[in-house]
Amino acid sequence: MQQQITDPQKWMRQKTRISPIEIAFWLSVLAVPYIFFPNYLALANQIAATAIFCISLDLIIGYAGIISLGHAAFFGLGAYAAGILSQKGWGEPITGALFGAIFAGFGGWIVSFMIVRVQHLALLMITLGLGFLLVELANTLDWLTGGSDGLVGIDTWNLFGVFKFTFWGHTAYGYTLGATFLVFLLARRLVNSPFGLALETIRENPQRTTALGVPNRARLQKVFTISAAIAGLAGAILTQTTETVSLDSLGFQHSADIAVMLILGGTGRLYGAILGTIIFMVARDQLSGMNPQYWYFWIGLLLMIVVLFMPRGILGGLEKLMEKVRGL
Amino acid sequence: MNALETHNLNKSFGSLVVADDISLSLPKGARHALIGPNGAGKTTLINLMTGALTPDSGTVHLGDVDITGLESNERVKKGLGRTFQINTLFPKLTPLESTTMAICERMGVAGRWLSPLANQSDAIDEAFELLKQIGLADDCTKITTDLAYGQQRLLEIALALATKPQVLLLDEPAAGIPKSESAALFEAIAALPEEISVLFIEHDMNLVFTFASRITVLVQGKVLVEGTPDEIAHDPLVREVYLGGADHG
Numbered sequence: 001m002q003q004q005i006t007d008p009q010k011w012m013r014q015k016t017r018i019s020p021i022e023i024a025f026w027l028s029v030l031a032v033p034y035i036f037f038p039n040y041l042a043l044a045n046q047i048a049a050t051a052i053f054c055i056s057l058d059l060i061i062g063y064a065g066i067i068s069l070g071h072a073a074f075f076g077l078g079a080y081a082a083g084i085l086s087q088k089g090w091g092e093p094i095t096g097a098l099f100g101a102i103f104a105g106f107g108g109w110i111v112s113f114m115i116v117r118v119q120h121l122a123l124l125m126i127t128l129g130l131g132f133l134l135v136e137l138a139n140t141l142d143w144l145t146g147g148s149d150g151l152v153g154i155d156t157w158n159l160f161g162v163f164k165f166t167f168w169g170h171t172a173y174g175y176t177l178g179a180t181f182l183v184f185l186l187a188r189r190l191v192n193s194p195f196g197l198a199l200e201t202i203r204e205n206p207q208r209t210t211a212l213g214v215p216n217r218a219r220l221q222k223v224f225t226i227s228a229a230i231a232g233l234a235g236a237i238l239t240q241t242t243e244t245v246s247l248d249s250l251g252f253q254h255s256a257d258i259a260v261m262l263i264l265g266g267t268g269r270l271y272g273a274i275l276g277t278i279i280f281m282v283a284r285d286q287l288s289g290m291n292p293q294y295w296y297f298w299i300g301l302l303l304m305i306v307v308l309f310m311p312r313g314i315l316g317g318l319e320k321l322m323e324k325v326r327g328l
Numbered sequence: 329m330n331a332l333e334t335h336n337l338n339k340s341f342g343s344l345v346v347a348d349d350i351s352l353s354l355p356k357g358a359r360h361a362l363i364g365p366n367g368a369g370k371t372t373l374i375n376l377m378t379g380a381l382t383p384d385s386g387t388v389h390l391g392d393v394d395i396t397g398l399e400s401n402e403r404v405k406k407g408l409g410r411t412f413q414i415n416t417l418f419p420k421l422t423p424l425e426s427t428t429m430a431i432c433e434r435m436g437v438a439g440r441w442l443s444p445l446a447n448q449s450d451a452i453d454e455a456f457e458l459l460k461q462i463g464l465a466d467d468c469t470k471i472t473t474d475l476a477y478g479q480q481r482l483l484e485i486a487l488a489l490a491t492k493p494q495v496l497l498l499d500e501p502a503a504g505i506p507k508s509e510s511a512a513l514f515e516a517i518a519a520l521p522e523e524i525s526v527l528f529i530e531h532d533m534n535l536v537f538t539f540a541s542r543i544t545v546l547v548q549g550k551v552l553v554e555g556t557p558d559e560i561a562h563d564p565l566v567r568e569v570y571l572g573g574a575d576h577g
Contacts, residue, residue: 194439197438213433
């Protein structure tokens with residue numbers, strides 16, 4: 001992509017073209033679990049919901065450069081909002097999921113005023129503190145959230161009034177994967193928009209964007225709010241499809257896990273978030289089956305290897321490999 | 329009416345006075361050089377003008393508007409552009425992307441998140457034209473870090489121009505470029521539209537005397553003297569303090 005160009009518009013468009021590999025990828029994540037792993041649909045559902053969460057984190061870390069160790073706060077806000085709504089008698093899934101997203105987005109908007117005023121270590125501590133705060137809040141409000149017992153009594157109605165959410169998870173996976181695909185399209189649109197480019201420039205050099213007239217804070221607040229809403233959507237959907245929420249969904253471990261998934265897959269490329277989620281969750285399922293206590297040993301090892309040898313994540317490493325193969 | 333004026337600007341860091349009662353005016357269309365020994369407070373003055381620093385007292389006016397209370401990015405929207413002495417670019421992006429972003433921001437479309445960037449054909453074409461003008465078109469799809477240093481200096485200027493400034497502040501635009509190339513860079517600056525008023529910091533006295541219509545000499549945060557190149561060249565104070573002193577080129 002470093003040749004001389006005569007048509008700059010065409011060059012810009014080329015960068016965003018959908019490739020055959022992408023189509024093949026989405027068809028396979030739709031077909032493979034249903035056909036080959038019907039017993040793993042519950043896991044596939046969890047992976048798809050977590051991929052939504054991971055994409056939301058990629059928007060702020062990968063594109064805007066806002067590092068967060070507390071993003072599960074928004075996942076949890078969406079999860080509890082949708083769960084409580086259902087428990088109180090409204091179990092329609094799509095409106096419920098949107099309710100969770102809007103609720104979490106509102107929370108994100110409030111927090112964003114703090115987030116854009118700090119950087120580096122202070123940013124990590126604020127996001128970390130936010131997670132602690134929400135866990136304790138949810139624990140204290142046990143009359144509403146069920147506290148440490150988790151929220152019970154969630155009942156998700158049929159999807160489109162027709163498809164029942166059953167134990168086997170056929171409806172659940174279709175519903176969640178559909179949402180994942182829509183979120184992916186939305187995120188892709190965002191990162192390929194003028195706003196997405198502005199975010200990348202802020203990440204690269206905030207001093208310069210200021211000198212070009214960019215209101216950095218307003219832009220960052222906007223993406224943080226959108227990201228929080230998407231995280232909330234992920235939480236809402238997982239709650240609806242599993243009909244349970246626990247305090248863990250808000251907690252630090254969850255925030256750390258999602259960050260690990262993103263780093264493993266590779267930041268700033270959306271597919272990295274999806275790939276990282278698949279690798280992490282499948283590995284956890286397999287490794288914890290073998291040795292439930294020590295599986296984080298292997299994740300820790302994998303994380304260190306990836307960060308040391310593939311600084312752009314597994315997907316970045318694969319891309320580099322492809323380039324080399326093509327160059328031969 | 330002047331394009332840019334400062335009135336009695338003061339700024340100290342602790343006991344260190346970096347701007348001492350600086351009043352300076354830049355008429356429309358000026359090619360004004362700011363010179364002085366290292367540590368004289370030249371970059372500080374630019375930072376005070378752009379809002380990167382807040383003055384302890386004094387005001388900055390752009391045209392007839394008092395911009396002292398405005399944020400840096402708001403001043404850019406009013407027509408005050410700048411470049412940096414040390415390359416302040418977007419390392420992983422291409423010149424085409426960087427410049428397009430700057431133009432989108434100026435056009436007020438950089439907040440749009442649901443329409444593709446590729447649809448901003450006006451901004452993209454304008455960016456390409458600008459890069460052509462400045463001589464970067466052939467390399468405009470390279471990653472910025474892969475550009476030669478001199479090209480990065482040109483991109484500095486292209487980005488500032490993308491904001492369509494009325495007043496352009498250039499902080500040592502030729503810093504780090506070999507002498508043989510810096511003249512060409514200044515030709516590009518001299519060729520800027522006349523209505524743009526330019527204030528530039530430069531150490532090379534040949535360039536200063538060739539391109540400046542007026543010169544301000546700054547020493548220890550204070551305006552020592554201001555005048556035409558001829559006046560400055562023959563000013564005994566300047567000769568003593570600056571031109572006659574150690575070579576700062």
